[in-house]
Amino acid sequence: MKKGLFWLVLLGIMLTITYMIFSGLSSTRTRLRDIREDSVIVAFGDSITYGTGADRGRSYPAILAELLGTMVINEGSPGEEISRGMERLSRVLDKHSPQLLILCEGGNDILRGRPERDIESGLRKMLEMLVGRGVDVILIGVPALDITLQPPVLYKDLAREFNIPYEGEILRKVLSKGYLKSDQIHPNAAGYKLLAEAVAKLIERSQ
Numbered sequence: 409m410k411k412g413l414f415w416l417v418l419l420g421i422m423l424t425i426t427y428m429i430f431s432g433l434s435s436t437r438t439r440l441r442d443i444r445e446d447s448v449i450v451a452f453g454d455s456i457t458y459g460t461g462a463d464r465g466r467s468y469p470a471i472l473a474e475l476l477g478t479m480v481i482n483e484g485s486p487g488e489e490i491s492r493g494m495e496r497l498s499r500v501l502d503k504h505s506p507q508l509l510i511l512c513e514g515g516n517d518i519l520r521g522r523p524e525r526d527i528e529s530g531l532r533k534m535l536e537m538l539v540g541r542g543v544d545v546i547l548i549g550v551p552a553l554d555i556t557l558q559p560p561v562l563y564k565d566l567a568r569e570f571n572i573p574y575e576g577e578i579l580r581k582v583l584s585k586g587y588l589k590s591d592q593i594h595p596n597a598a599g600y601k602l603l604a605e606a607v608a609k610l611i612e613r614s615q
Contacts, residue, residue, distance in 0.1 A: 438571045440544045440614045441507060449473075449480045450504050452497065453512035453548075456579070458484030459600060461590025466597040469510075471604035476611070481506070489516045490530035497534055501541055509538055510607060512548035515593070518560075519553070528562040535570050546610060549576035557584050573614040578606035 443449070451457050451469035459467025459482070473480035483500050485492070493513050501509075511534065517527045531547075538545045547567045549559030557580040567574030579595075581602070582588045588599035595603060 440546075440573065440611060442615050443476055443478055443508070443611060445478055447478045447508065448504055448506045449476070449478065449508045449510065450483050450500060450506040451480055451510045451512070452483045452493070452500060453510075454484060454488040454493075454515055455486035455594060456484070456515060456550075456603075457482065457510075457512050458486050460486055461594035462597040462600050466600055468595075468600040468604040468607070471601055472607055475604060475608040487516060488513070489520070489522070490514055490527060490534070494530055494533055497537060501537075501543065506543055508544040508546065508611075510546045510548065511535070511538070512550065514563075515550045518550060519593070524560055524562055527560070528566065531562070531566055532569075535566060535572070539570060545570070545572045546607065546614075547572055547574050548579065548607070549574065551580050551583055556580075573610050575606055575610050578603050 441447075449472075451472070457467070457469065459470070464470070467482055467484070469480045469482040469484070481504055483496075483504075485496065488496075490513050511531075513531065513534070514527050517530075535545060535547075547563060547570075549563035551557035552560050559576050559580065564574060564576055567576075582595050582599040583593070585599075588595055588602065590596040590599075
């Protein structure tokens with residue numbers, strides 16, 4: 409066999425093996441259970457989940473309910489830090505018994521300069537509780553306080569660790585455009601609509 413042909417064959421074998429490995433990994437990724445009319449979804453977080461900056465009926469959970477045709481309960485608590493969210497989460501789960509919970513926490517911790525290790529630890533405890541109770545989870549990354557507005561990498565790392573769907577771009581895109589904001593840290597109705605549409609698309613892709 410000529411040397412050039414040998415290397416081509418070897419490269420083909422390596423690419424085939426790589427494809428098989430990554431195909432196997434993707435096929436084992438946790439999928440969300442199908443959303444039906446009687447499904448209960450909880451949107452859990454702080455003021456962005458609550459809908460500060462828009463009429464209550466134009467919060468992202470309200471718009472998401474319209475898009476999905478099912479119940480989306482708004483459990484947003486303005487000003488909440490992760491430590492308070494950890495205390496509240498168990499009661500919310502007991503009250504609503506959701507099929508799916510959309511977690512968007514950490515913005516107030518970032519604003520108040522909490523260490524990233526504390527943010528990561530708190531989010532991990534919340535995710536452990538959710539997974540332990542058999543609740544499907546979507547994680548939304550919250551932008552950092554820098555010019556890029558990229559969420560801290562801890563959000564993506566946690567999504568990988570728990571093998572859950574992750575939306576890490578939409579809040580950065582919304583909060584980087586003045587016409588989509590009601591103030592420096594909150595979307596307006598148009599921004600919340602884009603957030604709801606991004607979450608709806610992620611749910612559709614992940615079922």
